[in-house]
Amino acid sequence: MRFQRENLHRGHHGGHDARMRGHGFPGGDFGGFGWGAGGFGGGPGGGRGRGGRGGRRPNVRAALLALLTERPMHGYEMIQELEQRTGGMWRPSPGSVYPTLQLLEDEGLIASTTEGGRKSFALTEAGQAEATEAAAQAPWSAFEAAGAVNSWQDIREAAMGTMNALRQVLRTGSDDQRTRAAEVLDEARRKLYAILAEDPETR
Template structure:
């Protein structure tokens, strides 16, 4: 599947017509057993299914991909300033990169563990959290290595447009959720039609540009 741009996406997957299709096939199986259908009758019934089972996947862009490069260098650059907790490092990376990169705990802590195994950092418990500090060896590498280019992580990101898109998406889903919670069945159906039509119109914008 081709995506409009590289990065991290969220999505919603849904089946349509699945229950109706399954119900039809179950009925065919039951009737076929009762009436002793032959292979030709079964094949004909299978081909005449009045419903269509479809799988849909809606994706929306969340943020740019994590920058390429030596992750060790990024973490050593942070710890060169002062000892930090893992969560504090995640926040610091987000701030220094201008919000372009906010790594997940699942990517941060394994890297920190690797640095500790290599003797470049140490960790000590503090208030139920781990406080990470550079060792002499780690500080030597941090001092002699190149400075981390935080600007590189945020390069090419139009944050004003991204914020507008995010607010528009949240506003649309908030309005849809309100209708779904308090509206009548007819109003819910109208709201669903609006959402489906909006999705189709957005895809048509991409189709026109191609």
């Protein structure tokens, strides 16, 4: 009997879940997050986030060298700095940062000192030339162009808030509430495509 009741419940809400999946949302408890497989800010490679306007992920090596022209830093501090300077659009993973730091140290371009159990990195004389060149075209500058940092961060925060609200509707909403939520998503999708259809020169 329990099996039959569970199947009946799933069938009752199946139409709503299927409709939500049509918008890119998983059905049921909505365990996933974000549109598409990667979610917001997801992606393979050098960490969470997307690239600049061209969509290419920044060069970790150049970014670390550029940061070290300012002052010595430890690895986690560099990760935080890059996330902050790109408005949360790019946060390189420890798995890409620390091996790169080790490589730079092996090449003699940076040197490390350990204090209080924390390793700090600084440029050597041999690393000054490449670091200065990297800083002249800082990898995070692509995110700052034309307000890209603020606009992406605003959209990301708004989208995450919408996802949280939608999760509650899917988990606790009535049939009518789920239907109305799907209608809201339909309308939002149409308006987003309408924005894309506008002439940028007239905005």
